[in-house]
């Protein structure tokens with residue numbers, strides 16, 4: 182069977198390289214690159230994308246071997262009908278690995294075609310790392326790479342004010358663009374790159390805060406035969422997603438002219454305030470995932486679609502979202518419920534297979550960012566505790582009941598399936614130590630009082646939370662997950 186690039190022409194990848202994208206992973210290739218491809222197809226844009234691996238290991242070689250061409254399969258239900266939209270994405274020019282060829286990245290910095298920088302470096306990427314230097318090739322952290330990149334550009338164009346770039350970071354952290362800019366300015370000051378450079382960062386460059394939403398399920402390992410037969414070629418970086426998409430970008434309206442991806446079927450909103458969109462999405466959709474997925478996995482489910490077909494878990498998710506998350510948000514109730522309804526439909530999408538274990542990655546920081554704000558706000562507003570979220574907290578702790586096995590922290594669920602628990606090394610170390618005691622009350626106390634997990638807060642201070650979480654954790658040691666959940670939804 183032929184490879185994708187032997188049958189699909191690279192139509193737009195030879196256009197001027199106007200976009201640099203830090204992140205060659207599934208999400209951006211199924212989202213931003215699809216939007217750019219649409220804009221190229223419609224004639225609204227004429228630019229190709231240069232990908233850059235933010236870390237040393239990645240998909241760069243595989244993408245280059247395919248000449249940048251790959252397939253996106255978007256699947257879902259539209260107007261009650263199953264749809265499968267296949268698009269060949271041909272707007273990627275190439276992928277740079279700066280750990281092997283730093284000069285290629287620096288050459289991009291000197292490019293007169295370049296206008297836009299997109300990034301997805303996960304929640305871990307936009308962070309300051311002490312010790313990075315402008316002379317490193319490359320500096321380790323993503324913001325340090327951006328600072329060195331901008332400095333090269335500043336020097337190449339003698340600080341010309343029309344040579345700044347439009348930054349569109351999509352990392353799911355608060356104020357992603359503001360934070361990226363803040364850390365870039367921190368490196369510029371630390372590296373003593375001069376006031377003119379600092380001024381140029383501030384005045385010539387445009388940093389947007391953005392919020393993205395599309396469920397991307399990545400490489401369809403279990404369905405690859407189906408796709409190869411359907412497509413008639415092999416594609417090692419084919420990516421699957423839902424059809425739904427939303428990119429909310431906070432920036433001046435005329436910045437949209439630089440990057441007109443909103444003029445086609447892509448759902449792009451330029452706004453002056455991204456925050457309400459972000460809070461709504463992170464608390465309802467991502468919070469819905471994190472609060473339910475770990476318990477669902479422990480009970481024997483493997484995919485989101487599986488637990489959505491299980492009435493008990495579906496009711497649990499509804500209880501979390503409608504009774505415990507929505508009452509903590511200040512947006513119009515009708516709008517929130519409409520969004521929640523669409524999230525329910527998207528989770529139930531029978532055509533995408535979203536693995537619970539994929540969503541479980543880094544659940545400690547996810548619980549803090551996506552579920553805890555709803556729990557604490559509920560407690561503050563109602564002077565009582567949200568039952569389902571307290572159970573989710575206990576299920577998260579139970580999911581982290583593991584031991585090191587063949588170099589991997591491994592849990593074991595009631596049906597004896599062993600599963601990898603993936604999180605930062607210090608998180609895993611903490612849980613391994615705590616679970617050695619097998620004392621639910623002591624474990625709950627240690628987790629709740631570990632301020633480094635909860636943005637500096639001691640959760641013991643929330644009235645009744647320790648007892649509640651310890652109670653559910655104790656029950657999870659002996660009782661079936663579903664039966665505990667049944668009690669909660671029947672309350």
Ligand SMILES: NC(=O)c1ccc[n+]([C@@H]2O[C@H](COP(=O)([O-])OP(=O)(O)OC[C@H]3O[C@@H](n4cnc5c(N)ncnc54)[C@H](O)[C@@H]3O)[C@@H](O)[C@H]2O)c1
Nearest residue numbers: 204205206207208235236302303304305306353395396397
């Ligand atoms: N998959 C989805 O449905 C979806 C939807 C919206 C947002 N996201 C966000 O995307 C991220 C995951 O991306 P993906 O689904 O493309 O996964 P992926 O594993 O395919 O790609 C991850 C990308 O992040 C980079 N990366 C990983 N760790 C990094 C670090 N410490 N510093 C810098 N870069 C790093 C990798 O090099 C890679 O380019 C998550 O943070 C998630 O919140 C995913």
Ligand SMILES: O=P(O)(O)OC[C@@H](O)[C@@H](O)[C@H](O)[C@H](O)CO
Nearest residue numbers: 393394395396397467470539540
């Ligand atoms: O991608 P993660 O691992 O940060 O989070 C898992 C899911 O909640 C997430 O991928 C959602 O599906 C996505 O954020 C929808 O836009």
